[in-house]
Amino acid sequence: MTHAPNVSDEFAYIKWLRSELPPATPRLELGPGDDAAILRIEQKERIVLKADSVLEGVHFVIKAPGVKMQPSQGPAATPEEVGRKALCRCLSDMAAMGAVPIACMAAVALHEGAGVKLREELFLGLAKACATYGVTLAGGDTQSWHGPLMMSVSMVGEMQGERPAIRGGAAEGDVIAITGSLGGSILGHHLRFEPRVTEGRFLVRHGISAMIDLSDGISGDLAHICEESSRRQPLGADLVAEAIPVSKAARRLAKIEGKGGERALEHALHDGEDFELCFTVPPFRWQRIVREWPFDTPIRALGVIRSRKPNEPVIRLLRKGEAEALALKSWVHKL
C-alpha cells in the first residue's frame, strides 16, 4: 500500500484511490473517475438497491485525543471502523433481501482540515470490507465542509434467480427465527459485526416467507414484519422469553448499569444495531433449514406468527406460559 497523497487536491486523491482499490468485478466496464460508473448486467435480472448513511455523533464517535467514552457508551471508532460500518450496514440490508451484493458507491463529507490520515483510513476500512465481501467500489465523491463526518453508501445487488425476501410474506403459524444473539451492540458489536450475506442467501434458497435485518431492535423490527404481512388478516408475533439468545454484551451492559438478567433481556429485545437476520418460515421448512444449516453462525427459533384479534398487542412475550404485551421500545429515528 502507498499512502494517500499529502495534498489538498481531489484529483490526486482519486488517483491514489484508484491505485488502492481491490480488484473490481470484470463486469465493471467503467469505475471511479468518470461522470458515472458502468456495470454490465448479464441477463434479465432483479437488481436490489439500497442507500444508507453513517453520521458522526449518531452512528459512531471518532477516536481522538481528548475523546472520553463512558463504559455504557462502548468504544470510540477508528476511521477504518467507520468506513467498514458504512459498507456493512448496506450489506446487512442486502443480506435481509437474500441478495448477492455486487457494487457500491460512497459519498463522503469530511470536516475541513480533517487531514489526510483520516481520509486514508476511512477509505481503507471501506476498501478492505469491499474485498472481504466481494463488492466492487464503483465510484463516489469526497468533499469537505463545516459539518461533522458523514459517509453515505449506496449499493447494487442481484437476486440471481431467487425471489427476494420481503417483509410482507409472513403467515399464521410460521416459525420466527434469528441468527446470532441479541443486545448490547453499543459495546463494540456495531463496529465489528459480520453482515449475514451468505446466510441470507441460503435462507431465500430454502423458502423462508419474510426477512428483515435487526437494525432497530427485534421488538420493533418484528413488528414491521407483522404489519407488512397483515394485508389479508391481522398478524402478531409471540416470542418465548426463555428462547431469546441474550448476548454476552447485553449481560455486560446490564452489569455496567448495576442491573441483572431482566435488564439484559430488555437489551436483547430493544437494543438497535444487532445486524442479525430475523425471518419467518413455515414449520416443515424450518426443520430442513436446521438440518442443512452449514454455517458457524448460530440459528434459533424464538416464537411463532399468530393471527391477531383487535386490541391484542402486536408482539407478546411468553414467560412461563403467560403472555404479556411487549412494549415497542426499540430505536425509532427522531426527526
Add this chain to the structure above:
Amino acid sequence: MTHAPNVSDEFAYIKWLRSELPPATPRLELGPGDDAAILRIEQKERIVLKADSVLEGVHFVIKAPGVKMQPSQGPAATPEEVGRKALCRCLSDMAAMGAVPIACMAAVALHEGAGVKLREELFLGLAKACATYGVTLAGGDTQSWHGPLMMSVSMVGEMQGERPAIRGGAAEGDVIAITGSLGGSILGHHLRFEPRVTEGRFLVRHGISAMIDLSDGISGDLAHICEESSRRQPLGADLVAEAIPVSKAARRLAKIEGKGGERALEHALHDGEDFELCFTVPPFRWQRIVREWPFDTPIRALGVIRSRKPNEPVIRLLRKGEAEALALKSWVHKL
C-alpha cells in the same frame, strides 16, 4: 397533497412519503419501506451508477430569517430547490454518459429540530423533479443529527443499447462543443438548471467521441477529457475566445464586481456548476448533429482537440489568432 405528519416518527414520515410519491416505473417491484428496493432489468444491459451529495454551506445556503446574502453570492435556496438540486446533479452526470435515468435513492441528514416543514419541502422538491425527469424514487433514509443539512442521491440509469460517452474517447481533430452558455451560475442557475438528459441521449446516438458535464468549469473539465483521452498520444484543446458563449449571469456577476467583459469571460471559463454538456466529436458528425439538433437548447462549437507537444499547455485560448495558455482555475474540491 397532504402535509407531512407533525410527529417525530420515522415510520409515520415514511407512510407520508409513500403517499406523495409520483407514480413509479412498473419495473419497480418493491419501493420505499422494505430493507431495500427491487428493480427489474428486462434484458442484458449496461447500468449506469452515480452517487453525489449536496452539502449546506458548500452547494447551497438555506433561506431563513436572518440569512443575508451578498449580491455576488447569489440567492439563498428554498428547501425545494435543495431537493431539486440534489437530484439534478445526478441527472446531469447521467446526461453526460448518454444514459436514461431510471431510479434513485435519497439519504438525508437534517439538523435536529429542523422541523417538519423543511423536511416536507426538501422531499417535495426531490419528488417533483423525479416526476419531471421520469425517475422513480426507490427508497432512502432520513435521519437527524448535530450537523448541517446534507442530501445524498444515488441513481441507476441504463444505456439501453447505446455506448456510454466516457471522458477518454476524444481524438485529434475532434470538434469541441457545448450546450447552453457559461459562467455566473452562483447567481441562481445552480439552483434552477435543467439537466441535459435528452440532449445527452441524442448526442450518444450521433456518435460523439467523449462527453463530460460542466460541474467544475470548462477549463478544468475539458482538461479531464484531454487527460483521459491521452493514452495513445498526448492531447490538448484549443478554445476560440470569441466562440465562448458568455452567459448573461457571467456578465452580471462581472458588473457586480465592478469589472468588464474580460472578467465575464473568466467567469465563463472557470466558474463551476454550469451543468451544461461539453463533448467532442469528429467534424463530419458535428455537421450532422447541427443539422438534426431538435432542441431549443443552444449548441455551439468552441474549439478543437489537438495533439500536444511536451511543455505545451493542455488548454490554450486563441485570441485574435494568438494562442495563450489557459490557467486551470476551475473548481477543485479542497479536502
